[in-house]
Amino acid sequence: MAELKALIFDVDGTLADTEKDGHRVAFNAAFKDAGLDWDWDVALYGELLAVTGGKERMRHFIAGWSPMFEAPEDMDAWIAGLHRSKTEHYTQLLSEGAIPLRPGVERLLNEARDAGIRLAIATTTTPANVTALLEHTLGPESLDWFEVIAAGDIVPAKKPAPDIYTWALDKMRLGPAESIAFEDSGNGVLSAVDAGIDNIVVTVNDYTTDHDFRRASVVLDGFGEPGRPPKSLAGNGAPLPDEVVDLSYLRGLHQHQQ
Numbered sequence: 001m002a003e004l005k006a007l008i009f010d011v012d013g014t015l016a017d018t019e020k021d022g023h024r025v026a027f028n029a030a031f032k033d034a035g036l037d038w039d040w041d042v043a044l045y046g047e048l049l050a051v052t053g054g055k056e057r058m059r060h061f062i063a064g065w066s067p068m069f070e071a072p073e074d075m076d077a078w079i080a081g082l083h084r085s086k087t088e089h090y091t092q093l094l095s096e097g098a099i100p101l102r103p104g105v106e107r108l109l110n111e112a113r114d115a116g117i118r119l120a121i122a123t124t125t126t127p128a129n130v131t132a133l134l135e136h137t138l139g140p141e142s143l144d145w146f147e148v149i150a151a152g153d154i155v156p157a158k159k160p161a162p163d164i165y166t167w168a169l170d171k172m173r174l175g176p177a178e179s180i181a182f183e184d185s186g187n188g189v190l191s192a193v194d195a196g197i198d199n200i201v202v203t204v205n206d207y208t209t210d211h212d213f214r215r216a217s218v219v220l221d222g223f224g225e226p227g228r229p230p231k232s233l234a235g236n237g238a239p240l241p242d243e244v245v246d247l248s249y250l251r252g253l254h255q256h257q258q
């Protein structure tokens with residue numbers, strides 16, 4: 001029977017609620033700087049989130065919502081430049097403390113570290129965004145808490161492809177059964193499942209409550225804090241936390257899935 005050795009976290013929507021008030025705002029600021037009249041409101045951004053990756057999302061928007069757009073000669077370079085500007089706006093927002101971690105995240109990370117459980121990140125977002133989030137919430141030393149930070153274009157195919165989880169597992173020389181993945185979206189769950197991970201804890205947010213989470217182990221509204229346990233939103237017979245998502249609960253969940 002495999003032992004639980006590592007926790008692998010998605011970032012956007014899982015460690016922090018970054019999309020509506022972070023990424024979306026940064027995209028719009030970059031569009032404005034570039035003289036574009038694009039404005040992604042909260043509802044439209046929810047639709048655009050179907051495509052992971054900021055550069056991919058902008059291309060998806062142009063194809064579906066901006067038919068009159070005249071493509072520049074070097075479209076790849078143009079998209080990359082616009083995306084660099086978006087990343088600058090986003091990391092600036094984080095440096096102003098605009099986005100906190102979700103409740104319970106810091107508690108769980110600290111508990112795992114104390115117990116010698118290995119930590120990793122598997123995300124679609126740009127590496128600079130992960131660094132900025134960790135630095136401005138947990139402090140610069142927290143970057144070292146994660147043995148592997150797998151992010152962005154490090155793999156060519158983003159979630160729902162399994163590549164980013166496979167990359168992280170390979171780097172850590174771990175089998176998928178030795179880990180638990182934490183996700184907030186349907187695309188994230190598919191990515192982890194297809195990498196062979198069958199312990200997946202979903203904590204939803206406003207953008208993801210309606211996603212298809214049938215392949216997840218549990219679907220919760222958060223990690224919970226003492227006195228504020230998470231609510232279970234869907235179940236498939238896996239154990240639920242009595243109190244909060246902590247290591248004792250995760251060990252029980254991991255054993256149940258074997």
Ligand code: XBP
Nearest residue numbers: 012023052053054123124125126188
């Ligand atoms: C996150 C994403 C990212 C961010 C934007 O998905 O899709 O693209 O929205 O980041 P997940 P970039 O949480 O599943 O990893 O603009 O840096 O791509």
Ligand code: MG
Nearest residue numbers: 010012013184
């Ligand atoms: Mg996510």
